[in-house]
Amino acid sequence: MSAATLSPAAPGLSARLGRLAVLAAVILAYAVVFAPIVMVIVTSFFDQEIVTFPPEGLTWRWYLNAWAQRDFARGFLTSLQIALAATAIGVPLGTAAALALVRANIPGRGLINTFLLAPLAVPAIVAGSALYMFYLRAEDWLDMDIKATLGGLVAANVLITIPWTVRLVTASLAGLDRSAEEAAANLGARPLTVFRRITLPMLRPGIVAAALFSFVASFENLELNLLLVGPGRTTLPVAMLSYLEFRMDPTLAAVATAQILMVTILMLVTDRFVKLSRIV
Numbered sequence: 001m002s003a004a005t006l007s008p009a010a011p012g013l014s015a016r017l018g019r020l021a022v023l024a025a026v027i028l029a030y031a032v033v034f035a036p037i038v039m040v041i042v043t044s045f046f047d048q049e050i051v052t053f054p055p056e057g058l059t060w061r062w063y064l065n066a067w068a069q070r071d072f073a074r075g076f077l078t079s080l081q082i083a084l085a086a087t088a089i090g091v092p093l094g095t096a097a098a099l100a101l102v103r104a105n106i107p108g109r110g111l112i113n114t115f116l117l118a119p120l121a122v123p124a125i126v127a128g129s130a131l132y133m134f135y136l137r138a139e140d141w142l143d144m145d146i147k148a149t150l151g152g153l154v155a156a157n158v159l160i161t162i163p164w165t166v167r168l169v170t171a172s173l174a175g176l177d178r179s180a181e182e183a184a185a186n187l188g189a190r191p192l193t194v195f196r197r198i199t200l201p202m203l204r205p206g207i208v209a210a211a212l213f214s215f216v217a218s219f220e221n222l223e224l225n226l227l228l229v230g231p232g233r234t235t236l237p238v239a240m241l242s243y244l245e246f247r248m249d250p251t252l253a254a255v256a257t258a259q260i261l262m263v264t265i266l267m268l269v270t271d272r273f274v275k276l277s278r279i280v
Contacts, residue, residue: 037260044253051250062254072255074232075239081150082235083219086157091211093158094165095203101166102173113166120163124223131156132227148230156228160221161214168213172206212270216263 047057066072097116101109119127135147146152180202184194222237229238236259240252 040253041257041260044250044257046250046253049249062250063258065249065251066254066258069239069243069251071234071239071242072236075234075236078150078153078233079219079236082153082157082225083215085150085154086161086218087211087214089154090158090161090214091165091207094162094210094214095169095207097162098166098169098173102170113170116166117163119159120167124221125226127159128156128224128227131159131224135228147228148233150233153225153228153233153235156224157218157221160217160224164214164217165207165210168210169203169206172203172209176202208270212266216266220259220263 043051044062045058045060046055046062047059048055094116100106101113101116106112132147135152139146176199181194181198184198185191189197220237221235222241225235226238226241229235234242236255240255244252
């Protein structure tokens, strides 16, 4: 009797334990992801210069110190220029490449797709070193400055924005319903009209998501730009690294917190108009 009585409850108990295990794994994953972010934000308010726990007090002075650092301001403007230009160039090129890979019957599409996504797999410091050596050779050949120029930095960061765009727009195209395009074509609409008035609006979520991720990836890139910057042309991440060589106070945590806030606002505003969860 006891075995018969306990057996129906065993599956229910196993199911509850399974759900608890999954919940614990999810909580652990979120803790691993968000714990460093929370620590950076909390540290930016510590009063003491050398970070110790518990803090001696809370202060805003590290934010004021970051605001007073002209290298950070110049680095922010440089990073903003590079990210905007690289996004403006890379997103149209990546979108065109994604359309060709998905819609056109091109031989070797898999190989081309792998080639376009390769920059995401190559370590950024390796890509930066290769570009540095290429720029030095190109400067000798062309007798002009390329390294540490706005054009050289934008060209390097386009290598980041194109793969992100190809990846996200390709995913958006894969889930696109082509019935509206076919109906417009059957009614006599020209291919360019179909693309401009039907295909492009349906691709808007993927393109906007690609622009957002491309901008963030370019703005916060350190390794790729590390060897390509120079005096008077330094990005914000490189300026932060240079500051760290001489001082180890919570000023960098304050700058990082400002970047986290900026990216969060961008993602929330973008998600308000384009649901990112449908694409990424």
